Amino acid sequence: MAAGDSYDDAIAALSDLLKDKAELGSLAAAKIKQLTADLEAAGSTPFNPDDRIRTGFDHFKKEKFEKNPDLFGELAKGQSPKFMVFACSDSRVCPSHVLDFQPGEAFVVRNIANMVPPYEKTKYAGTGAAIEYAVLHLKVENIVVIGHSCCGGIKGLMSIPDDGTTASDFIEQWVQICNPARSKVKGGAGDSSFSDQCANCEKATVNVSLGNLLTYPFVREAVVSKKLALKGAHYDFVKGSFELWDLDFKVTPPVSLI
Amino acid sequence: MGSPGFTQQLNKSKLETLSKAEDRCDIFDILKNRFLSFKSKYIENVEQFENLAKAQAPKFMVIACADSRVCPSNILGFQPGEAFVIRNVANLVPTFESGPSEVNAALEFAVNTLQVENILVIGHSCCGGIRALMSMEDDANGSFIHNWVIVGKNARKKTEAAASTLSFDDKCRHCEKESINHSLVNLLTYPWIEEKVANGKLYVHGGYYDFIKCSFEKWTLDYQGTKLEEDGRIAAKNKVLWC
Numbered sequence: 113m114a115a116g117d118s119y120d121d122a123i124a125a126l127s128d129l130l131k132d133k134a135e136l137g138s139l140a141a142a143k144i145k146q147l148t149a150d151l152e153a154a155g156s157t158p159f160n161p162d163d164r165i166r167t168g169f170d171h172f173k174k175e176k177f178e179k180n181p182d183l184f185g186e187l188a189k190g191q192s193p194k195f196m197v198f199a200c201s202d203s204r205v206c207p208s209h210v211l212d213f214q215p216g217e218a219f220v221v222r223n224i225a226n227m228v229p230p231y232e233k234t235k236y237a238g239t240g241a242a243i244e245y246a247v248l249h250l251k252v253e254n255i256v257v258i259g260h261s262c263c264g265g266i267k268g269l270m271s272i273p274d275d276g277t278t279a280s281d282f283i284e285q286w287v288q289i290c291n292p293a294r295s296k297v298k299g300g301a302g303d304s305s306f307s308d309q310c311a312n313c314e315k316a317t318v319n320v321s322l323g324n325l326l327t328y329p330f331v332r333e334a335v336v337s338k339k340l341a342l343k344g345a346h347y348d349f350v351k352g353s354f355e356l357w358d359l360d361f362k363v364t365p366p367v368s369l370i
Numbered sequence: 371m372g373s374p375g376f377t378q379q380l381n382k383s384k385l386e387t388l389s390k391a392e393d394r395c396d397i398f399d400i401l402k403n404r405f406l407s408f409k410s411k412y413i414e415n416v417e418q419f420e421n422l423a424k425a426q427a428p429k430f431m432v433i434a435c436a437d438s439r440v441c442p443s444n445i446l447g448f449q450p451g452e453a454f455v456i457r458n459v460a461n462l463v464p465t466f467e468s469g470p471s472e473v474n475a476a477l478e479f480a481v482n483t484l485q486v487e488n489i490l491v492i493g494h495s496c497c498g499g500i501r502a503l504m505s506m507e508d509d510a511n512g513s514f515i516h517n518w519v520i521v522g523k524n525a526r527k528k529t530e531a532a533a534s535t536l537s538f539d540d541k542c543r544h545c546e547k548e549s550i551n552h553s554l555v556n557l558l559t560y561p562w563i564e565e566k567v568a569n570g571k572l573y574v575h576g577g578y579y580d581f582i583k584c585s586f587e588k589w590t591l592d593y594q595g596t597k598l599e600e601d602g603r604i605a606a607k608n609k610v611l612w613c
Binding site: 213 | 414436478514586
């Protein structure tokens, strides 16, 4: 190690400087704090993905699987969840955390910005397949579409320039499924800030998705015959709130006009 | 945020599930209480959560089935912030060339924006989607399920070639695993994924969860050892089985 590289020499040089220029003291303190944090991070053991998921699996097996043999015995034979949930892929909003869904309770689709595209048999067959399976085979009783705060997908939708130019291969094309929500929010925006507009859009896209659910004939039929309820929701992890609302859809009794 | 403890603490060891709830009101009361519990024990009490609310930096992207029994947060203990998750029927990944789908937008975001270090595709036992793939007639009626699971048709062909003498159930099980590897191959058709894998910045893994035995198999794509032009198969390394 060259003489100029020793830790003691470096500290001595810093002390001399601060004797001359005491006003640099708080700047030096901030930089030293950052340096300490960086060195701590560099010195810690590198992340091992195998270890991380092994720990998680062992914990699940010991604390849940082995302690609930009746439940997991039944689940091994089949599933009958009461819920289908659309949630965002965002790492912070898993429905198993936020609503503590246990194994067997919810059939969950997760995608960017928790969107439901309208009925389209080829382009978005994945969504159709999931809804078809949930409604016709699993016979879920509720479909809940859950939006959330600080959604990157919604921000992306709101950031697309008005002339429609896109920069990504797939992301912008996907989020434009909910263009009607973007138009509605921008139309009524007035003076609101961009982040307020995004927050409004998070809820407006849930409603567009609920409307899109009704474009699937098997969903319409189940809703009309009251076997299925559609609900929208918004999880705000900044405020710590969870809002839930119904898509109200009913056929009222006929009223005679004569 | 490494330990699986945080959200597991919310649960008593005996799970009370929604199947015991009597009606819709009851169910939503239960969910409300669960959210309030999550809020008080996690959002309000964990310091890291404030940072998480500002930005996410997950190290994993997980592609798992929508099946209610296989949520990666439950079976692998992922905590909030750890895994960006796609869930669809039969945990399938279509190719880059097949055009728009739910999956490729999420792949693009996770790999190019979030810059995850690991992609993990998790298949599982008794998968209804794989069963549908294996049962499909060629002239099937073009239902949604048919139009989606056909993404996995090469996995079915390989299964029929390799496992023709097995029972239908065993063929389905074989296909569940074959399909995971087929999804790993399909991941490499995305240029920005292949580039990062080739440069060692991104690792691609397969996993198989058997919920009858409660075991988990995991393997990693060996990019250097994979010669797709020769036999269309991936080479795997670091194979483990936890049971």
